[in-house]
Amino acid sequence: MQTHITTTPFGRRSLSLAHVASQAVAKARPLDKAVHKWNVFRAICTAKARIGVSERALAVLDALLSFHPETALTGEDLIVFPSNQQLSLRAHGMAPATLRRHLAVLVDAGLIVRRDSPNGKRYARKDRGGEVELAFGFDLSPLVARADEFEAWAKEVRAEERALKLVRERITLCRRDIAKMIATGMAEGVPTRAQGPADWMEIHGLYRAIVERIPRNAIRQALEPIAEDLTLLAEEILTLLEAHVKTSVSSGNESQTERHKQNSNPDSPIDLEPRFRESRGAGTELKTEPSRQPEGAYPLGMILDACPDIIDYARSGISNWRDFMATVAVVRPMLGISPSAWEEAQAAMGEVQAAVVVAAILQRGTAINSAGGYIRDLTRKAEAGAFSIGPMLMALIGKRKGEKKRA
Structure with missing residues (x-):
């Protein structure tokens, strides 16, 4: 013994x-x-x-x-x-x-x-x-x-993981709701506290400022204040839209019909831009194919893989080139790209490539201080034959894969 x-x-x-x-x-x-x-x-x-x-x-x-x-x-x-x-x-x-x-x-x-x-x-x-x-x-x-101690710790960890999952889901839902409500507000001309699209752009800027605060690898305590801010912003935007709907319903049928006459065609892309100058010819209107890939363009799936943030601004998702071009029409003024810079980019790069550049600028976020100046610089490079959209897409895809690997 x-x-x-x-x-x-x-x-x-x-x-x-x-x-x-x-x-x-x-x-x-x-x-x-x-x-x-x-x-x-x-x-x-x-x-x-x-x-x-x-x-x-x-x-x-x-x-x-x-x-x-x-x-x-x-x-x-x-x-x-x-x-x-x-x-x-x-x-x-x-x-x-x-x-x-x-x-x-x-x-x-x-x-x-x-x-x-x-x-x-x-x-x-x-x-x-x-x-x-x-x-x-x-x-x-x-x-x-120590079996009881280990089990108690495991329960706490599982509860923390569940709470973290819930706050991440809350942030995702708020981001989707806010982006689509802002797009709807701009497309329908919903008034905010003051008239004009600049107010919606300020709301969009506030939204992007909150989103930029999200850390790459965040704990629950860091995400909860962000989720709260996004929830409050979503509630304020929803209140604006609901107030506009109530005002529209209380008005007469004739004025209501007149207000929505411009959006009577559900297949037409959102037109938030002034028409191109007539001096550029009659063939400069936005033309998109609902399903066919534009000649010389990269696959739409590859573009969305490189620039997934633009999907948040789509009214009903992006399943074809028509949806993509309509969503770019909403995002472009939000980024502060002027109509003249947009026209020049389309003339130098082509309609689809210019739209892809807008999606890429949105994806890069605060890394680009001036979206208008950036797209003008790319336009000059395209006119000189020194710009290609491929490396930009590859860089964005590589960056996202690197972030996923680190996470």
């Missing part, structure tokens, strides 16, 4: 007060307490950030648990003594040096306790009946003693 339980590690490994505390917790556990080892392991995986262990260290813990023959952890026989070779195999072929490093992490985190033999080897001595009477290896008792 074992008369003394070792408390210090073999060799030059040091003994810290944290190790002593872990051993005290394991020693004080009730001997009749039993826990499901894989339930405890799942709780530890969920709360790994709180505990301070990595995925590689958890792979080593998984391997150690597999050497315990029973599913339930109870009693005193909780010491496992695998060799480094067998432990490495069950840890997916982990290198010996890496294995030792992660074992030390598990010990420091208070998940296991070292029970080293006089020579540092792991083994067990059995009595004449074949029962283990003395074992040296890794003690799994802390998992039993």
Whole structure:
């Protein structure tokens, strides 16, 4: 029978007060307490950030648990003594040096306790009946003693993850609602506190300022104030639209019909622009095909992959080139691109390429200080034959893939 339980590690490994505390917790556990080892392991995986262990260290813990023959952890026989070779195999072929490093992490985190033999080897001595009477290896008792603590941490982490998911969903819904309500307000000429589209552009600028505050990798505490600001803005815009609808309904049928006469054709693109000057000829009106890809244009799916933000401003999504061009007509004045700069860009680049440039400017956000000056510079390059839309799209797609990889 074992008369003394070792408390210090073999060799030059040091003994810290944290190790002593872990051993005290394991020693004080009730001997009749039993826990499901894989339930405890799942709780530890969920709360790994709180505990301070990595995925590689958890792979080593998984391997150690597999050497315990029973599913339930109870009693005193909780010491496992695998060799480094067998432990490495069950840890997916982990290198010996890496294995030792992660074992030390598990010990420091208070998940296991070292029970080293006089020579540092792991083994067990059995009595004449074949029962283990003395074992040296890794003690799994802390998992039993701290099972309730790990489960409580796991519940807190799951609750935090759910709250973070909800606030992200709230931000996404508010962004969609605000963008489409602004587009509707501009297209229908809904008055704000004062007359004129400049007021809607100010609302759009406020919306973009709030969106730019969203961090790339944000915690819930950082996102909640942003979600609150977006919710308030969405409610204010909705109040403007509802007030305009009530005013329209209360007016006579004749005036209501006159107000909506310009939008009687549902297939026509949104026309927020003044007509091109007659000196440019009769063929300068906006013409879009509902489904056919314009000659020489990049695929619409590729453009939306590079510039997904423009979808937020579409009235009913973007499924063809007609939808894309109509949405660009809404976004262009929001960005502050003047009609003259727009005409020159269309003349130099072509109608579709100029629209793609607008979508790209929207996607880059605050990286471009002056959208009008930027598109004029690109127009000059296009007139000199030194501009192509392809590298711009590739750069945007590469940037989005890099952000997803980092996230």
